[in-house]
Structures are given as C-alpha cells and as structure tokens.
Amino acid sequence: MEEDTGALPRKDNFSEWYNEVLWRAEIMDVRYPVKGLYVWYPHGFGIRKRAYGILRDLMDRDHDETMFPLLIPKTEFMKEAEHIKGFEDEVYWVTHGGTSELDVPLALRPTSETAIYPMYSLWIRSHTDLPLKLYQIVNTFRYETKHTRPLIRLREITSFKEAHTVHATWEEAAAQVEVALGLYKEFYDSLRVPVILSRRPGWDKFPGADYTIAVDTIMPDGKTLQIGTVHMLGDHFSRTYDITYEDANGERQYAYQTCYGISERSIAAVISVHGDDKGLVLPPEVAPVEVVIVPIIVGKRRDEVLTAASALKEDLQNAGFAVRLDDRDMRPGAKYYHWEMRGVPLRVEIGPRDIDANTVVAVTRSGKKIQLDRRGVVEGIFSILAEFGEELSVAARQAMADRITVAATLEETADAVKAGVAVVHWCGSQECAEKIEAAVDASILGSDIRSDLIAVSDGPCVACGGKGTSTLVARTY
RNA sequence: GGGGCAGUAGGGUAGCCUGGUCCAUCCUAGAGCGUUUGGGACGCUUUGACGGCAGUUCGAAUCUGCCCUGCCCCA
Structure with missing residues (x-):
C-alpha cells in the first residue's frame, strides 16, 4: 500500500492527478478485477466514515434510518413505466438460484423506489402515519456503459444515502424538498465544498419525478460534478404502488412523495476541491487523522x-x-x-x-x-x-467564483465552459437547449439557480432571443 | 454504440518491430541486519513478474485469434 516516493502529477493535469492521488493517498484501489467496481482502502474508508457520520447526524434530526433488500422482484420493478424507461438499460438481473432459473427474475436495485414503495403501501393507512421520512445508506448497482471512474461513475455505488418521504399533500412534499436541500447544503458546508443548486430541465429529471433539483460543484478541470439530487415525485409513485391514506374526513387519498440522494461522489468532491500538488488536503471534520x-x-x-x-x-x-x-x-x-x-x-x-x-x-x-x-x-x-477549516472554505469558494462566467452570446458561452460554468439566459425550450449544447459542446444543467455567487436575472435567450432566464451551462462528469 | 492504443514483480519500466544468448533489465517499494533521524538516509543480504485461453513453431514476453482489463478519440 505504500506510495512511491516522488512527485504527484500536478493538479492542473486533473485527470492524472485524480487517479494517482486515489491510490497514493490510499483512498481506492482500482485493481479489483471487475470493471466499475473498486475497493476502499482503510484510509479512504475512514474519510467516508467521518463524512457519512456527519450526513447521518443531519438525517437523524428528522428521519429514521432503515434497510431494505438489495433484490427487487421484476414484477414490482416493472410497474412504473417512466421509471423503468430511465433505468432499464442499466439493471443487473439475477436470473438463477443455483442451477435453476428463477420464476421471477430479481433486479439488483439501481435505486430503491420499487423496493420501498410496495412496503409503504402496507405501512401507510391513516393521515396520522404521515409524514413518513426514512432513509438508508446502501449499495446500488448500475450497469454503466460510459466510462467508469472511481467514486464518480461506478457500477456498484457503495455509499448511496437515499431518503424517501411520504406526505399528505403536494405542498408538504414540496416543502420537504426545501428541507432536504437545506440539509444537503449544510452537509457540504461541513465538507467545505461549495455547491450550486438548480432545477434540472424536464428531460434530465429523475425518471418518474415532477421535478428534480440538483446539487453541483465545480471540479478543478472546470467540469461540474452532480453531488446530490432532490426529487419531487408528486403522486406518480403513490398511484402506481397504491400508497394511500384515510384523511380526517375518512376519505382515501393518494399520498405525495419525495426522494433524495447523495453518494460517494461527495468524497470525490472533497478530494478534488481541496487537494493540491502534494496530495490530499482534508478538512479536519472528515480527516481520519486530524x-x-x-x-x-x-x-x-x-x-x-x-x-x-x-x-x-x-x-x-x-x-x-x-x-x-x-x-x-x-x-x-x-x-x-x-x-x-x-x-x-x-x-x-x-x-x-x-x-x-x-x-x-x-x-x-x-x-x-x-x-x-x-x-x-x-x-x-x-x-x-x-x-484551517475556515481557510479551506474560503479558498474553495474563491476557486468556484473564479470558474463562473456570465455569458451573453454563444461564443462567450463556448469560451466560458472551457474553464468552468457559464451562466446564460435560456428560454426553456428543448429546441434551444439542443442548439446551445451543440454550439458550445456542453450541457444545460438547469435554471432556478440558487447560489450566492450567481445573480439571477431575466433576459433574451442566447439561442432564439426570446424571453429567457438565468441557466447554468457546463461540461459535466 | 464506433474507432485507436496498451497490459512484464506491490508501483513504474527495458526487451517485442527482426522468435533462441531472457532460468527477463533498471528504478522504486517489501523482508532481514547494522549505522542513522529538525524536509524524501546509507551499507550489506534477500523475496517477487511476462493479463487469460487457444494457436503457429523444434522453440513464444516477442507472431496470430478470441476473451478480460485499462487509457484515449468520436457518437
């Protein structure tokens, strides 16, 4: 496990720096012989342990921790059409028990909605059962076809903190979305990782959600990393999984739901945001050795x-x-x-x-x-x-500020995304989004931006000139 | 999804084109003994590798095919 002596690749060569620091600082061993699966070294796991300790404490304020099975019967998994479409290409299936074929194939959860909600349907009977707020920290599996990358794009996400809440009304669920965003903001403050929140465009929201608000940070190479998402599910899943309650008048109502998640990408962010040419730099809050x-x-x-x-x-x-x-x-x-x-x-x-x-x-x-x-x-x-911790926060915030550029034209946008995030006006149409993305070789992250580093305004869409609003455009991981 | 390149001890490499002199080079790390210790110590001794399977051949790290794994480019 001992690192070689000698210099690390410089951090401005980020991709090489990242790979090298993961093994030299003993975060992850990438030599496990299955693509997309990696092994936590004890030191890396120590960082994870402390970071997730913070996350757990935050969640425990107002959620109960639970644990659902890894395997989901195909029959449950296939119920929500939009949800399946979002995941069908990346599900691992268990088809055999020993040598005999299973009657009902079992999915390795890519996320747990379809495992949890059938049980919620049994548990929730009355408005007095609501709100219900549970979370679990588990591994999930996705058959990623794009480039896998340790901590960032994995076939086994080892550290998925997912919360699933149920509410009596749409408004209460929407309010829970805001609570969750507050918790995530607080979590990343503790890690001294600055974040930007935005509402993902419709085609990029969680499959089956009304809307998705994402938490992004900016990596040293200017690409953004999505390090948290909060989904307003409305009543889509409660109608599919029959999650109903009797209200105070004795009438049966469909419940409203949210779900939100954070993964070990949070650890990738800590490493990448704070590290330097000599290796890791850890905030005291998460350092296994302070x-x-x-x-x-x-x-x-x-x-x-x-x-x-x-x-x-x-x-x-x-x-x-x-x-x-x-x-x-x-x-x-x-x-x-x-x-x-x-x-x-x-x-x-x-x-x-x-x-x-x-x-x-x-x-x-x-x-x-x-x-x-x-x-x-x-x-x-x-x-x-x-x-020292305070200095890390200030430096990270300044680094983020330096990577945000307000752009008024497609040319300026193309330029800005080479170094970081562009803030442009966009009308909200998919047609213009495609035009922008093609012209600047980057993606629309979202609108309804929340960041004290970005002033939000209305203005003419960079693509069509129509009425637009501030939107983030960036190259993404 | 398409294309390209690569895989040699724990890590990094030489050798490959032009098969034999390779029971495989060098650096680093590991083990042992001793001397050391205010920014990567030194001496001596020592362990350890040709990604997998098949093929060509008298002979394969070297040539061919497939598989696995990794990296880069394009969609």
Missing part, C-alpha cells in the same frame, strides 16, 4: 523524545482529536511527505529542542508553522484547526 505527531528522534535522547511524544498523544486523544503517533524508523522528512499525501490537516513535531523549551512545533497542511507552548497545546490546536 493530527499526526512526528517525534524527532536523536540517538542519545531517543527514549526521552518517545516518552514525551506518547504523553502528547494521550493529551490530544483525551481532548477528542483523531491523533496518530508516527514512531516508525524513518527520516522525519519522509514522514512529512507521507502524511501530506494523505491530507492530514496538522502535523505536530516534538524533539529534544522542544522538550528543553517546553514547546511543540505545529505545521498545517497549508504550510503554516506555529510554535505552541506545551501547556496550552490543546487550546492551540483547537484554534489552528478551526482556522
């Missing part, structure tokens, strides 16, 4: 230094930090590179000089060096890490 202690061992004071380092480790651990003491027999410099590659936010060095002066040396992943008094070390590290 503080690494590197003892500076000099021959005759070896035991003394190691004792002091152990005592420091204990103090930091008791204060609640995820801390690691690196007492391997290596040069200190080699250890610095090692932990920088893995994104550890803070390194603390302790050597003979520190012991004599009763200090330690703290160095942030951004290279800021601070001498701390040994007695005030816990408070010192708290404030250094807090400030």
Whole structure:
C-alpha cells in the first residue's frame, strides 16, 4: 500500500492527478478485477466514515434510518413505466438460484423506489402515519456503459444515502424538498465544498419525478460534478404502488412523495476541491487523522523524545482529536511527505529542542508553522484547526467564483465552459437547449439557480432571443 | 454504440518491430541486519513478474485469434 516516493502529477493535469492521488493517498484501489467496481482502502474508508457520520447526524434530526433488500422482484420493478424507461438499460438481473432459473427474475436495485414503495403501501393507512421520512445508506448497482471512474461513475455505488418521504399533500412534499436541500447544503458546508443548486430541465429529471433539483460543484478541470439530487415525485409513485391514506374526513387519498440522494461522489468532491500538488488536503471534520505527531528522534535522547511524544498523544486523544503517533524508523522528512499525501490537516513535531523549551512545533497542511507552548497545546490546536477549516472554505469558494462566467452570446458561452460554468439566459425550450449544447459542446444543467455567487436575472435567450432566464451551462462528469 | 492504443514483480519500466544468448533489465517499494533521524538516509543480504485461453513453431514476453482489463478519440 505504500506510495512511491516522488512527485504527484500536478493538479492542473486533473485527470492524472485524480487517479494517482486515489491510490497514493490510499483512498481506492482500482485493481479489483471487475470493471466499475473498486475497493476502499482503510484510509479512504475512514474519510467516508467521518463524512457519512456527519450526513447521518443531519438525517437523524428528522428521519429514521432503515434497510431494505438489495433484490427487487421484476414484477414490482416493472410497474412504473417512466421509471423503468430511465433505468432499464442499466439493471443487473439475477436470473438463477443455483442451477435453476428463477420464476421471477430479481433486479439488483439501481435505486430503491420499487423496493420501498410496495412496503409503504402496507405501512401507510391513516393521515396520522404521515409524514413518513426514512432513509438508508446502501449499495446500488448500475450497469454503466460510459466510462467508469472511481467514486464518480461506478457500477456498484457503495455509499448511496437515499431518503424517501411520504406526505399528505403536494405542498408538504414540496416543502420537504426545501428541507432536504437545506440539509444537503449544510452537509457540504461541513465538507467545505461549495455547491450550486438548480432545477434540472424536464428531460434530465429523475425518471418518474415532477421535478428534480440538483446539487453541483465545480471540479478543478472546470467540469461540474452532480453531488446530490432532490426529487419531487408528486403522486406518480403513490398511484402506481397504491400508497394511500384515510384523511380526517375518512376519505382515501393518494399520498405525495419525495426522494433524495447523495453518494460517494461527495468524497470525490472533497478530494478534488481541496487537494493540491502534494496530495490530499482534508478538512479536519472528515480527516481520519486530524493530527499526526512526528517525534524527532536523536540517538542519545531517543527514549526521552518517545516518552514525551506518547504523553502528547494521550493529551490530544483525551481532548477528542483523531491523533496518530508516527514512531516508525524513518527520516522525519519522509514522514512529512507521507502524511501530506494523505491530507492530514496538522502535523505536530516534538524533539529534544522542544522538550528543553517546553514547546511543540505545529505545521498545517497549508504550510503554516506555529510554535505552541506545551501547556496550552490543546487550546492551540483547537484554534489552528478551526482556522484551517475556515481557510479551506474560503479558498474553495474563491476557486468556484473564479470558474463562473456570465455569458451573453454563444461564443462567450463556448469560451466560458472551457474553464468552468457559464451562466446564460435560456428560454426553456428543448429546441434551444439542443442548439446551445451543440454550439458550445456542453450541457444545460438547469435554471432556478440558487447560489450566492450567481445573480439571477431575466433576459433574451442566447439561442432564439426570446424571453429567457438565468441557466447554468457546463461540461459535466 | 464506433474507432485507436496498451497490459512484464506491490508501483513504474527495458526487451517485442527482426522468435533462441531472457532460468527477463533498471528504478522504486517489501523482508532481514547494522549505522542513522529538525524536509524524501546509507551499507550489506534477500523475496517477487511476462493479463487469460487457444494457436503457429523444434522453440513464444516477442507472431496470430478470441476473451478480460485499462487509457484515449468520436457518437
């Protein structure tokens, strides 16, 4: 698992940088012998564990966690026509049990609506059962035909957090969409990943939904990555799966639903947004190791230094930090590179000089060096890490701002999408969308943009000159 | 979906065109011993590879076919 020494490809060569950092920083091993399936290294999984811990805490405020089966009978899966059409090309089917063919083939869930909603139909009887808000964190399978890419385009999504809510009215469901967007915004704030929300055009919404609001971020190469979606399902699924309740007047009503999801693309975003030429840079909130202690061992004071380092480790651990003491027999410099590659936010060095002066040396992943008094070390590290996290937020936000361009013509749009996201006026017609997409070699992400970095306005459509509204155009992953 | 290129130890490579001198080169990583340690240490010893299957041939890392996997371009 040990990385080679030597430099990483520079981050401005993003595609190579990404592949290389995944394995050198021990996030994913791509050598699993099935296309589109990858293996989490423990360090990568540690990031996932902390990030999903944050997500779980957010969801637990107002949802209950659950777990539905992986296999969905074909008979249930095929009920919702629009939904099937969206997924039929990418479903894995289990057709045999041992050597005998199954009467009813079983789908490996590409998403769980058709597993969950038949049960919702049984569970929901009365308006007092509503609202129902459940979520699960599971793996899903999609037979991707395009390029697979670790954490980004997978045949097994290992970390799909999907929530499914049921409400008495359309308005309540629509309000839940807003709640979900708020949770996702808060989640990405914690990861210090800036996002833009927009309403996907009709042809790009979730199959079977009334509308879809997506959460996107901008990657270092200017392409956008969709890292969350929230779907207003209306009553499409409740009519198909017969999810009804008796209202206060004793009348049977169809329920209204939403669903929303986040996957390990969130981890891809953290890696890509914050990383640099030396490797990962992790926000303290998700770093499996927040503080690494590197003892500076000099021959005759070896035991003394190691004792002091152990005592420091204990103090930091008791204060609640995820801390690691690196007492391997290596040069200190080699250890610095090692932990920088893995994104550890803070390194603390302790050597003979520190012991004599009763200090330690703290160095942030951004290279800021601070001498701390040994007695005030816990408070010192708290404030250094807090400030470091804040710096990441500010830098990421600035990087995003730099990649957003307002464009008034197709030429300007074509130019803008080479470096990032273009904001243009679009009339909403599919005809103009196709014209724009063909002319600038990028996709319409959506309208009803929500981002404090983008001022929304009305204006003439870049394609037809008709009445248009601000719309995002970008190259996408 | 169409086309192109590639696959040699854990990682990166040489060899392939022109089959034999390859029980496969070099760097790095791993194991052991010793000396070291404030930004990628050094010495000695040592483990480890031709993607898979079939074919051509006296002989295949090298040539042919299929499969698997990866990367790039086009739709």
